[in-house]
Amino acid sequence: MSEGDKPSGGEVNAQPEDEPKKPNLxxxxxxxxxxxxxxxxxxxxxxxxxxxxxxxxxxxxxxxxxxxxxxxxxxxxxxxxxxxxxxxxxxxxxxxxxxxxxxxxxxxxxxxxxxxxxxxxxxxxxxxxxxxxxxxxQAIVSCIWHIEVLGMSIAEMEAITASTMAATELPTERVRKGKTKVSDVRPSILGIEVVGPTENGVAIAAHLATEQLSMRPSELLVLLGIEPDQEGRITRTHQWMNLDGERCEPICLSEPSSKNETRDVFPGAFESTDSDTQADELHGVS
Amino acid sequence: MTTVWPQLEPLLPRVQKPARYIGCEDGAKAKLPDPKLVSWCFTYPDTYEVGLPNQGLQILYEIINERPDARADRSYAPWTDLEELMRSHGVPLFSVEHHTPCNEFDVIAFNLSAELTYTNLLNCVDLAGVPVRTADRDDSHPLIMAGGHCTYNPEPLADYLDAVVLGDGEEVVGEITDVLVKHRSQPNASRADLLVALAQIESVYVPSLYEVTYDGPSVAAITPIGTEAQSAPSEIEKRTVADLADWPYPKQQLAPLTEVVHDRLNVEVFRGCTRGCRFCQAGMITRPVRERPAEQVRTMVAEGLERTGYDEVALTSLSTADFSDIADVVTDIIDDGDKADKGPVSVSLPSLRVDAFGVGIATQLQRAKRTGLTFAPEAGTWRMRQIINKLIREEDLYEAVDAAFANGWIRVKLYFLIGLPSETDEDTLGIAELAKNCVAIGKKYNNRASVTASVGGFVPKPFTPFQWFGQNTQEELQRKVDLLRDATKKMRGVNLKWHDPKATLAEGIASRGDRRIGPVIEQVWRNGGTFQEWSEHFNLDLWLDAMADHGLTVEDAVYRHRTEAEFLPWEHLSAGLHKDFLWQDWQDSLAEVGLEDCRWTPCYDCGACTGYGIEHVVASAKPPAGGSQGTGQDLASGGAVPVVLLTSSERQSATA
Missing domain, CATH: 3.30.70.580 (Pseudouridine synthase I, catalytic domain, N-terminal subdomain)
Incomplete structure (x- = not known):
C-alpha cells in the first residue's frame, strides 16, 4: 500500500458549517x-x-x-x-x-x-x-398513523376523538430534552378519524404534526386516555412534505393519478393488513 | 408445530431491545421442526448480543443442519425484563428461528465460555421447563449438554449436566447425533442406556457415571461407578481436530439484524497457541497450533464479505499476527477487497502483537475505520513477565506504542493482570510506570495522546501451570487496585480501569471448584443471581452467603495453594498436557525461567501433540516477519521447524 492511500487525518472536522463555501473535494x-x-x-x-x-x-x-x-x-x-x-x-x-x-x-x-x-x-x-x-x-411536516386500539367500540372511540378534536386547546405536560414543560398540543393534532372495527377493537387514523410541537402516536394515546395495554399495532402510512405550500409525499407510489385525486385525508389507512400477514408468513409463523 | 410466537409477540413492545428475540439473521437456517429429525438447540447462556457472534455455536449449528437426519436452532438467555414477563405469562425458553419451546428439542447444548454465566445456564434450563438437576430428569426431557473452554472443569455443574464435550466439537457433535439417531430406533432404550452410550464416545463425559470422594477441602478421587467396569472410561481425553482445512465453518456466518458484539465477519485463521503464557488456559488447552491454509482464509473472507455486506473482517485466533506469512495473507485480502470494489474493507486482528510489526500491519489494515489499538503486556515488570512467560521486553512495548502514535493513533489501551504468582508491589506499580512512559512517547506526536491501563484480577485456571496457585484474596486485589489508583492519579494522560475484585473472587469459586460448588451456584441462581457477568446484576453477597450455607469457605476453595500430590477435581479429564510438564513449568515459573515458543524450537513434550499423534500445522514455511515476539529467537530457520507444512497443492493431492 502506498503512502498516498493512507487516510489523511487532517480532514476530520475540517470545516465549521457556517464558514463561507470554499470549493472542496x-x-x-x-x-x-x-x-x-x-x-x-x-x-x-x-x-x-x-x-x-x-x-x-x-x-x-x-x-x-x-x-x-x-x-x-x-x-x-x-x-x-x-x-x-x-x-x-x-x-x-x-x-x-x-x-x-x-x-x-x-x-x-x-x-x-x-x-x-x-x-x-x-x-x-x-x-x-x-x-x-x-x-x-427538513421537508417532512406531518405523518399519518394507523393505530389499533384494543377492547374499544367504534362508538366509544368516536366519542373520545370528537371531544379531543372539539377542544380549542390541550395543555399537556411533555418531557423534551429531559425537561418537563406544559404546552398546548392541540395544534399538533391535525386530524383523527375512526376508520372502522378490527378483530380486537377499533382502528383510527391520526394525522400528527412532526415539526415545532411534534407528536408521537404513543403521546396521542395517552392524551386520549387509552391504557398502554390497549395499544395494538401502529403503522405509519404516510409522511407528508410541504413544498411551497403544496402537500406531497417524498415519493408518491406509482398509482393511477385518478386514485390519488380521490384520496381523502387519510388515504390507504387499512392498506397495511395484507403485507403484514405476508411478512409473518415468510418467517414460517402463522 | 409448536411456537410461542403468538404469546411472545405482545410482550415484546414492553421490553428493552426486542430485536434480541426475533431471529431472522442473514444465514439463519430455517429447517422446519420435524419429529423425525434429531433436534439440537444450541444455547448461549448470556444475552443475544454476546452469544450470537460465538463462533463455536455457529459452527456446530451449521454442521448439524447439513445433516439430513438432524436439525438445529439457537437460543439465548432472555434479559431480566423479558424473563419476568415470560414467567408471569407462562412462556417457556424458545429458539429464535421458529420460537419453538426449548423442551421440545432432543438436546439443549450450552456453550460455556465464562464461569459467571453458570447461573444463567441453570436459569435457561429452568425457563425451558426442564428440572435443573440431572437426577430429576426423565425420558421426556431433553438432554442438557455443554461444551466450551469452561468444560475443562465441569465439576461445579456435574450434577446439572447430562453430558459434557471436551475440546473441538466439529467431529463429536456428529458422533453424538449418530448415537441419538440410533437411540430413537430403540423404543425400549431408557435415558440411562442413552447416557451410557454417550459415555462411550471419545471426549464425551457423562458426570452422573462417576463418583467423587473427598479428602477435606480437596478431592480424593473421581471414579466410574456401576457394576460394569465398561460403563465409562476412567479418563476422558479432549478432542482435537487435526486439520482446520477440513472444517471451513461457519460457511455462512450469521449476520444479525441488530448490533451485537464483534459485529463483523469473523474468520478463524488458526486454533491453538504455543506461546506458552502460563496464565492462559485457552493457549494451553487448544494445543497444538493448527493453521488454516492461506488460500482457504482468503476464500472465506471474500465470500463472507460478499454475502453479508460487512465492511470489516476479523482474522481470529489466540494471536493472529503469529500466523505464518500473515503479511502476505492480509495483502491478498486487501487486494481482493479492492478488486471487488464494494467500498473500503477493514481487516482487524483482535489480538495484536506487542511490537512495531504488529502496528505496521494494523496501520495497513484499518482502512474503513480506525478503532483503538490494544496491547497486552499483561505484567508491569520483566521479572513478572518471565514468571508468566509473556516474554515482551519493555523496549518492544515502547517501540509498538511509538509506532502506533506515529501512525496517528491517539489512544492506546494496555491490558494487565494483577494478583499473579509472587507479585510484589514493585511489580504492580510497574504497570503505572509502563503506562506513564507510553504516554510520554505519545506526547511526542500528539498532545492529546492517552493510554488506558486496564487491570484484571488473575483467576488460576485448570490445565495451566498456575492451576496450583492460590488466588489473591479479594482484599489483596483491592489493595493492589488502590495502589495503582494512587499511583496514576497524578499521571496526566493515564486512565486506569479495573475489574471488580469481587467478581474475580466469584469467578475463582467456580473456576477450580469441585461438585460441592454446584449447590452454591444453584442457590445463587435461586436467590435471583442471574447475569453475574453484568456489573448491574453481580452480587458477591449471594455467593458468600451460599458458600457459608453449604459449609464452604473461600479460603479452601479459592485462596488455598494446591499441592503437587493433590488430586485436582479435573484430573479424570485430559487436555493432552502431562501433569508433570505443567508442574515443571510451574516450578520454572517460580524460578523466573521463561520457555520459548515451541513452534520454532524443539518439542518440550507437553503431551498435546505426542499424546494424540498430531503435529503443528502451519500454512507457510515463511515464519511471521519481525521475529517471534520478544523471545529473541532468530526465525530465519523457520522453514526447518518440526511442523507439518500445508501448501495448497499438497492439500489438493492429499484430499484427491
Missing part, C-alpha cells in the same frame, strides 16, 4: 442522489432505526452500488433517513436518500434491494433526486 466531484421508499412489517418492526440504517449499509455493499463515502479516519456511506420509526411500529412509508458517485440504472433496483434486505423490509420505489432537493429531515 465534494464540490469538484459529480454527485448523484436517489430516494428510496420502503415498508417495514412483521417481526422486523422490533429492530431500531439504527439497525435499519446498518442493514441498508450492508445491502448497499451487497448490491455494489457506487455509494459516496465521507472523508476522514472512519469513512461512512452517505445515507440520510427521514424521521426515525420507533421500535415496534410498522410502516408503509419510510424514506432514505443515498448519495452516489455515479448514475445508476434504476430499473429492477427496487427488487434487488428488497432481496438484499431481511424479510419484512420491502423497497417499494426508487427515484432519482435533484442534487438541490430538500432533505427529508
Amino acid at each position: 465534494h464540490a469538484q466531484r459529480d454527485r448523484f442522489f436517489i430516494r428510496v421508499r420502503f415498508s417495514e412489517f412483521g417481526k422486523v418492526r422490533f429492530i431500531s432505526h439504527r439497525d435499519v440504517a446498518r442493514l441498508f449499509e450492508r445491502a448497499l455493499r451487497k448490491l455494489g452500488l457506487p455509494v459516496a463515502y465521507s472523508e476522514g479516519f472512519s469513512p461512512r456511506p452517505k445515507l440520510s433517513f427521514g424521521l426515525a420509526l420507533s421500535v415496534g411500529y410498522e410502516s408503509d412509508a419510510e424514506y432514505l436518500d443515498v448519495e452516489l458517485t455515479e448514475k445508476v440504472d434504476l430499473k429492477g433496483l427496487a427488487q434487488r434491494f428488497t432481496d438484499a434486505m431481511p424479510n419484512g423490509i420491502t423497497v417499494t420505489e426508487i427515484i432519482e433526486l435533484d442534487a438541490g432537493a430538500a432533505s427529508l429531515q
Whole structure:
C-alpha cells in the first residue's frame, strides 16, 4: 500500500458549517442522489432505526452500488433517513436518500434491494433526486398513523376523538430534552378519524404534526386516555412534505393519478393488513 | 408445530431491545421442526448480543443442519425484563428461528465460555421447563449438554449436566447425533442406556457415571461407578481436530439484524497457541497450533464479505499476527477487497502483537475505520513477565506504542493482570510506570495522546501451570487496585480501569471448584443471581452467603495453594498436557525461567501433540516477519521447524 492511500487525518472536522463555501473535494466531484421508499412489517418492526440504517449499509455493499463515502479516519456511506420509526411500529412509508458517485440504472433496483434486505423490509420505489432537493429531515411536516386500539367500540372511540378534536386547546405536560414543560398540543393534532372495527377493537387514523410541537402516536394515546395495554399495532402510512405550500409525499407510489385525486385525508389507512400477514408468513409463523 | 410466537409477540413492545428475540439473521437456517429429525438447540447462556457472534455455536449449528437426519436452532438467555414477563405469562425458553419451546428439542447444548454465566445456564434450563438437576430428569426431557473452554472443569455443574464435550466439537457433535439417531430406533432404550452410550464416545463425559470422594477441602478421587467396569472410561481425553482445512465453518456466518458484539465477519485463521503464557488456559488447552491454509482464509473472507455486506473482517485466533506469512495473507485480502470494489474493507486482528510489526500491519489494515489499538503486556515488570512467560521486553512495548502514535493513533489501551504468582508491589506499580512512559512517547506526536491501563484480577485456571496457585484474596486485589489508583492519579494522560475484585473472587469459586460448588451456584441462581457477568446484576453477597450455607469457605476453595500430590477435581479429564510438564513449568515459573515458543524450537513434550499423534500445522514455511515476539529467537530457520507444512497443492493431492 502506498503512502498516498493512507487516510489523511487532517480532514476530520475540517470545516465549521457556517464558514463561507470554499470549493472542496465534494464540490469538484459529480454527485448523484436517489430516494428510496420502503415498508417495514412483521417481526422486523422490533429492530431500531439504527439497525435499519446498518442493514441498508450492508445491502448497499451487497448490491455494489457506487455509494459516496465521507472523508476522514472512519469513512461512512452517505445515507440520510427521514424521521426515525420507533421500535415496534410498522410502516408503509419510510424514506432514505443515498448519495452516489455515479448514475445508476434504476430499473429492477427496487427488487434487488428488497432481496438484499431481511424479510419484512420491502423497497417499494426508487427515484432519482435533484442534487438541490430538500432533505427529508427538513421537508417532512406531518405523518399519518394507523393505530389499533384494543377492547374499544367504534362508538366509544368516536366519542373520545370528537371531544379531543372539539377542544380549542390541550395543555399537556411533555418531557423534551429531559425537561418537563406544559404546552398546548392541540395544534399538533391535525386530524383523527375512526376508520372502522378490527378483530380486537377499533382502528383510527391520526394525522400528527412532526415539526415545532411534534407528536408521537404513543403521546396521542395517552392524551386520549387509552391504557398502554390497549395499544395494538401502529403503522405509519404516510409522511407528508410541504413544498411551497403544496402537500406531497417524498415519493408518491406509482398509482393511477385518478386514485390519488380521490384520496381523502387519510388515504390507504387499512392498506397495511395484507403485507403484514405476508411478512409473518415468510418467517414460517402463522 | 409448536411456537410461542403468538404469546411472545405482545410482550415484546414492553421490553428493552426486542430485536434480541426475533431471529431472522442473514444465514439463519430455517429447517422446519420435524419429529423425525434429531433436534439440537444450541444455547448461549448470556444475552443475544454476546452469544450470537460465538463462533463455536455457529459452527456446530451449521454442521448439524447439513445433516439430513438432524436439525438445529439457537437460543439465548432472555434479559431480566423479558424473563419476568415470560414467567408471569407462562412462556417457556424458545429458539429464535421458529420460537419453538426449548423442551421440545432432543438436546439443549450450552456453550460455556465464562464461569459467571453458570447461573444463567441453570436459569435457561429452568425457563425451558426442564428440572435443573440431572437426577430429576426423565425420558421426556431433553438432554442438557455443554461444551466450551469452561468444560475443562465441569465439576461445579456435574450434577446439572447430562453430558459434557471436551475440546473441538466439529467431529463429536456428529458422533453424538449418530448415537441419538440410533437411540430413537430403540423404543425400549431408557435415558440411562442413552447416557451410557454417550459415555462411550471419545471426549464425551457423562458426570452422573462417576463418583467423587473427598479428602477435606480437596478431592480424593473421581471414579466410574456401576457394576460394569465398561460403563465409562476412567479418563476422558479432549478432542482435537487435526486439520482446520477440513472444517471451513461457519460457511455462512450469521449476520444479525441488530448490533451485537464483534459485529463483523469473523474468520478463524488458526486454533491453538504455543506461546506458552502460563496464565492462559485457552493457549494451553487448544494445543497444538493448527493453521488454516492461506488460500482457504482468503476464500472465506471474500465470500463472507460478499454475502453479508460487512465492511470489516476479523482474522481470529489466540494471536493472529503469529500466523505464518500473515503479511502476505492480509495483502491478498486487501487486494481482493479492492478488486471487488464494494467500498473500503477493514481487516482487524483482535489480538495484536506487542511490537512495531504488529502496528505496521494494523496501520495497513484499518482502512474503513480506525478503532483503538490494544496491547497486552499483561505484567508491569520483566521479572513478572518471565514468571508468566509473556516474554515482551519493555523496549518492544515502547517501540509498538511509538509506532502506533506515529501512525496517528491517539489512544492506546494496555491490558494487565494483577494478583499473579509472587507479585510484589514493585511489580504492580510497574504497570503505572509502563503506562506513564507510553504516554510520554505519545506526547511526542500528539498532545492529546492517552493510554488506558486496564487491570484484571488473575483467576488460576485448570490445565495451566498456575492451576496450583492460590488466588489473591479479594482484599489483596483491592489493595493492589488502590495502589495503582494512587499511583496514576497524578499521571496526566493515564486512565486506569479495573475489574471488580469481587467478581474475580466469584469467578475463582467456580473456576477450580469441585461438585460441592454446584449447590452454591444453584442457590445463587435461586436467590435471583442471574447475569453475574453484568456489573448491574453481580452480587458477591449471594455467593458468600451460599458458600457459608453449604459449609464452604473461600479460603479452601479459592485462596488455598494446591499441592503437587493433590488430586485436582479435573484430573479424570485430559487436555493432552502431562501433569508433570505443567508442574515443571510451574516450578520454572517460580524460578523466573521463561520457555520459548515451541513452534520454532524443539518439542518440550507437553503431551498435546505426542499424546494424540498430531503435529503443528502451519500454512507457510515463511515464519511471521519481525521475529517471534520478544523471545529473541532468530526465525530465519523457520522453514526447518518440526511442523507439518500445508501448501495448497499438497492439500489438493492429499484430499484427491
